[in-house]
Amino acid sequence: MEHERIDLGVIETMDATDVGEPGKRTFKITAESSRGRAVIWMEKEQLFQIGLAIRQFTATEVATDDPKDFEPELAAPSSPADAEFKASDLRIRHDSDSDTFTIEAVDPVNEDEDQVQEAPATVQFSFGRTMAIKLSQQAIDAAGRGRPRCELCGGPKDPEGHVCPKTNGHHKGDFELA
Ligand SMILES: [Zn+2]
Structure with missing residues (x-):
């Protein structure tokens, strides 16, 4: 089965938060663009690592002087995306030409070839440095609450x-x- 990818492009809003009682908390990033919305659930450690990766990167790498406009890698989905899943794999990368970050989240539902494909296999979305730093702070706060x-x-x-x-x-x- 073809590995489906959905690219939300450059998002307009993004939020990282924890949900639930202490000791039973779950963690998510919500991202929304004109192309749709994604709610990515994850382990505390995954959220923390994203926060830390951004913080580490933005602390050492200076912003691009003259960033080019960022073009999403993939065409817009035919209908607005509305994805919600617990990510089996999460990656973050940085494009130095546009100074843009991209998060890629893999939906484990689609890892089993025998299963009916019900949801996108990979959702990705991109954002600039200001949103990245905000996400980093939210992620570290949410993952680190109580420590x-x-x-x-x-x-x-x-x-x-x-x-x-x-x-x-x-x-x-x-x-x-x-
Ligand atoms: Zn420290």
Whole structure:
């Protein structure tokens, strides 16, 4: 079966949040563009890693001086997309020409070739640096709620330690020292 891809293009609104009681929380990113809407559910760690990846990237890479207009990779879906699923795989990449970030989320429903295809297999959407930084903050806040904060980057500290983007990931011992 053909691997379907839906490209929401450049989104207009995006939101990362947690839902539910402490200890039973679930996490999602909601993204919407003129092409449709996607609600991507994920594990706390996946949301946190996206937040951290953006924070780390935007802290070290300067913005493009003269960004070109970003063109979505794929044509608009024939009817507005309305996808909601728990992602089995999540990726984020950055296009340096346009200084645009793209998140790609894989819907596991379609990984089994024998199943009837009910939902898009992969949904992707793109956004600029301002939205990326906002998403990063929301993601780290939502994933880190209830945990102690790092005094350098404001990110949550895990009992296993903390890879701090402010120290380029090399300073891992600040949990024990705190
Ligand atoms: Zn830190």
